[in-house]
Amino acid sequence: MIGVALDLFAQRSPDEVSIDEIAAAAGISRPLVYHYFPGKLSLYEAALKRASEDLASRFTEPHEGPLGSRLLRVMNRFFDFVDAHGPGFSALMRGGPAVGSSTTNALVDSVRQIAYEQILSHLGVTDPPPRLELVVRSWISLAESTALIWLDGRRIPREELERQLVHDFAALTAVSAAYDDELRTLLRPVLGGEPADGPFADLATRLIALAS
């Protein structure tokens, strides 16, 4: 039943999905739904918990190969998720009826925290200084808002945005490192391992051409 509910909540805004409809789709009676879930919010939260675990799992990436390529694979899986759960993802992030519930907020925050910790582990950092924490966490929110804007009309190919977010990560960390010695020292070994034909080097070449 949670699977059926998740599917319905993913396809349309949770506002528009009724308990009757979930019961019918799951082939069970309405009283039985209420037996397990006293209201739509609790069923929504159960579905959301499963979706959160699914999304969080997509940030797991082997520590192998260049950082830019790892991040690109993660962005690809992130957009797979956003693509499959479009209306549900928008309703959750933009504020639907269940937003503001402490359970849904905690689930969203836990996914953000997992994404944050995964990125730190790929950067090889265990005790991030405040400026690194800021740039990683704010980039995660940039990825969320980019996905939301993409969902609103899908006017840009998603592959382009997956690559763009990898470049945005490089650009935002470079901006911070340009003004902070600690960050520069921390990130130099990571970015020094990027190949000359990788996404980071391609961006650098293009930016230099743009500036001239």
Added chain:
Amino acid sequence: MIGVALDLFAQRSPDEVSIDEIAAAAGISRPLVYHYFPGKLSLYEAALKRASEDLASRFTEPHEGPLGSRLLRVMNRFFDFVDAHGPGFSALMRGGPAVGSSTTNALVDSVRQIAYEQILSHLGVTDPPPRLELVVRSWISLAESTALIWLDGRRIPREELERQLVHDFAALTAVSAAYDDELRTLLRPVLGGEPADGPFADLATRLIALAS
């Protein structure tokens, strides 16, 4: 009374402010508060409406001088607002009890829209292509999340973050322009007017040093 409520909602999470407290601070009776506002949500929404107008007004900036300096002045006024309304701003953006109300969501969206339109007007663009819309709107969300992270402990001087967000704007638009001819053509005249001692040129110099 709205002014008193706004002050209380700004200083502490709206959760923690009672109608009794607002009535006492405004020097009026509890029944009189209820006469004008049937519940805390409606009073909160009225206070939020005033705060939204205040915030929106801070994005107005004369079309004079280099773009980087204009944006820096706007970021300075934005952080003045965030600084003065810290707990209220966090509660609103992170999801408090009143978030999810269609009124509060519409107010937040209207401020975002005003910020978006102001930036477009400074770029001299009236009909933005999707990639420009994306980069401007996603940078606005980056500014929001940067402010929220700053509020959580204030571990980085706010002046640094005001300047960083100006640089982030330059970096994110440069990333998009590096892969899109239309955006490059659109932004070249704007960025061509930046002075050699302005924030954009300083960033470019530092990034080139960082890359070498």
